[in-house]
Amino acid sequence: MKLELQGITKRFGALTANDHIDLTAEPGEIHALLGENGAGKSTLMNVLYGLYQADEGRILLDDVPQHFAGPGDAMNAGIGMVHQHFMLVPVFTVAENVMLGHEETTFGGRLDLPGARAKVREISRRFGFDVDPDAIVEELPVGVQQRVEIIKALSREAKVLIFDEPTAVLTPQETDELMAIMRQLRDAGTAIVFITHKLREVREVADRITVIRLGKVVGEAEPTASNAELASLMVGRSVELTVQKEPATPGETALVVDGLRVIDAIGQVVVDDVSFELHRGEILAIAGVQGNGQTELTEAILGLQDRVEGRILLDGREIQGQSVRRVLDAGVGFVPEDRTEDGLVGEFTIAENLMLDRSYRSPFVRRGWLKLVDLAQFAADKVKEFDIRSQGITTPVGRLSGGNQQKVVLARELSRDLRLFVAAQPTRGIDVGSIEFVHKRIVATRDEGVPVIVVSTELDEVTALADRIAVMYRGAIVGIVPADTPRDVLGLMMAGETPDAPDSENHQKEQLA
Numbered sequence: 208m209k210l211e212l213q214g215i216t217k218r219f220g221a222l223t224a225n226d227h228i229d230l231t232a233e234p235g236e237i238h239a240l241l242g243e244n245g246a247g248k249s250t251l252m253n254v255l256y257g258l259y260q261a262d263e264g265r266i267l268l269d270d271v272p273q274h275f276a277g278p279g280d281a282m283n284a285g286i287g288m289v290h291q292h293f294m295l296v297p298v299f300t301v302a303e304n305v306m307l308g309h310e311e312t313t314f315g316g317r318l319d320l321p322g323a324r325a326k327v328r329e330i331s332r333r334f335g336f337d338v339d340p341d342a343i344v345e346e347l348p349v350g351v352q353q354r355v356e357i358i359k360a361l362s363r364e365a366k367v368l369i370f371d372e373p374t375a376v377l378t379p380q381e382t383d384e385l386m387a388i389m390r391q392l393r394d395a396g397t398a399i400v401f402i403t404h405k406l407r408e409v410r411e412v413a414d415r416i417t418v419i420r421l422g423k424v425v426g427e428a429e430p431t432a433s434n435a436e437l438a439s440l441m442v443g444r445s446v447e448l449t450v451q452k453e454p455a456t457p458g459e460t461a462l463v464v465d466g467l468r469v470i471d472a473i474g475q476v477v478v479d480d481v482s483f484e485l486h487r488g489e490i491l492a493i494a495g496v497q498g499n500g501q502t503e504l505t506e507a508i509l510g511l512q513d514r515v516e517g518r519i520l521l522d523g524r525e526i527q528g529q530s531v532r533r534v535l536d537a538g539v540g541f542v543p544e545d546r547t548e549d550g551l552v553g554e555f556t557i558a559e560n561l562m563l564d565r566s567y568r569s570p571f572v573r574r575g576w577l578k579l580v581d582l583a584q585f586a587a588d589k590v591k592e593f594d595i596r597s598q599g600i601t602t603p604v605g606r607l608s609g610g611n612q613q614k615v616v617l618a619r620e621l622s623r624d625l626r627l628f629v630a631a632q633p634t635r636g637i638d639v640g641s642i643e644f645v646h647k648r649i650v651a652t653r654d655e656g657v658p659v660i661v662v663s664t665e666l667d668e669v670t671a672l673a674d675r676i677a678v679m680y681r682g683a684i685v686g687i688v689p690a691d692t693p694r695d696v697l698g699l700m701m702a703g704e705t706p707d708a709p710d711s712e713n714h715q716k717e718q719l720a
């Protein structure tokens with residue numbers, strides 16, 4: 208089915224998020240939509256999916272104008288959306304999730320679960336998905352959960368599929384698998400609109416590329432375009448895609464993590480005997496496939512984990528067992544992996560979010576009164592410095608685009624007196640221009656003598672920023688290696704192999720397990 212958007216305009220108050228946008232996706236085509244943070248990509252897709260009503264313009268499917276009052280209409284017309292945050296019910300099985308909202312009953316009036324199961328199996332077989340209809344969704348890896356979303360869309364005969372930043376939460380291997388799935392869907396005649404910030408992915412699968420900026424289409428590009436060309440078309444200037452940094456000059460030891468173990472709510476050891484030292488003026492990047500204990504490690508440092516054994520010393524003082532408040536007051540800056548859950552309060556304004564971690568020590572509070580003028584000035588400065596696109600500092604953060612929300616977290620955490628900076632997936636969801644800026648800021652923070660831990664599932668980011676790389680696998684550190692370690696070695700380590708001796712203790716432990 209051919210999709211055509213004609214002159215779509217969507218305004219939020221004084222802001223025109225989409226300004227007469229034209230876009231088509233033919234059957235059997237992957238059309239990539241690129242644009243900087245806040246360019247209007249998600250808004251356009253939400254219009255297409257019936258979540259927002261356009262102020263002007265038309266949506267046509269096979270040349271027939273459509274009107275979608277809600278996602279139900281869009282789905283019935285053959286449009287499917289694969290979200291970044293999955294819309295599945297975690298405790299339901301795959302088949303139950305697939306039938307949810309589209310329940311069919313058998314002749315006797317019962318829910319047709321066998322029918323849903325058969326459908327999952329059939330679609331799974333057709334596309335080689337390998338998804339068990341009876342698996343509980345929350346027990347599946349993220350990449351497989353995403354396939355369930357795709358199956359759900361396909362089970363409703365979707366002919367147009369929208370993928371909105373689908374790889375943001377995937378491992379590199381899951382990303383490769385998704386790319387293969389997208390190609391298969393295309394070859395089967397689906398029209399695909401693909402939104403991503405990762406230029407490599409665009410060049411790998413896109414048949415056509417459209418770039419939008421400030422709500423308007425600014426150009427088309429060929430998939431053969433270089434990363435540099437695509438980047439400059441997106442942000443309107445040339446972008447340094449590699450991080451320029453001098454070799455580190457590490458100072459004294461700042462952080463000591465010694466025999467750290469973290470035990471989760473169901474008694475599993477999720478961080479297993481982790482020890483390392485971090486010096487001032489040094490970036491330790493922690494690489495690993497998502498879910499190998501990195502999140503819990505950073506949370507343990509922050510005081511966000513309850514069952515922690517071992518020791519964590521910052522500048523010689525024990526910080527484990529301390530409250531988060533105390534750890535923050537000790538000068539720890541923290542960028543959490545999940546900005547909406549742990550980094551921001553959506554209903555609060557940009558300015559309020561920028562002072563969230565400052566509480567009673569806040570420079571914006573005097574004798575219990577908030578110094579609004581000072582806060583407003585601070586917020587205005589940060590919005591400018593970090594290029595946070597919004598309608599003003601009193602905009603609720605929940606109304607910002609994903610990338611701009613991430614910049615609010617970064618602006619807040621990088622604007623304090625830091626003795627340690629811990630950043631988990633610092634550039635998730637942000638555009639190439641902003642990645643350049645954030646990477647520079649992280650290196651500058653290091654150069655001021657602050658010890659930095661960066662957790663990233665993106666190997667490009669790890670190798671770009673790291674002075675040393677620690678690789679985590681199943682809760683343990685497999686090895687700490689120099690920054691110039693080849694990617695294939697890092698890849699093996701991420702699968703649990705120790706760098707020099709594959710037959711090491713770790714490997715044997717894994718085999719015994």
Ligand SMILES: Nc1ncnc2c1ncn2[C@@H]1O[C@H](COP(=O)(O)OP(=O)(O)OP(=O)(O)O)[C@@H](O)[C@H]1O
Pocket residue numbers: 219222224242243244245246247248249250251596597598606607608609610611636638
């Ligand atoms: N519900 C809303 N109310 C007010 N403004 C909104 C709303 N949703 C989006 N906006 C604004 O519209 C603009 C476009 O946002 P959109 O989310 O479409 O950007 P995007 O291109 O998807 O960005 P990103 O790459 O950061 O996800 C932004 O300035 C955003 O703040």
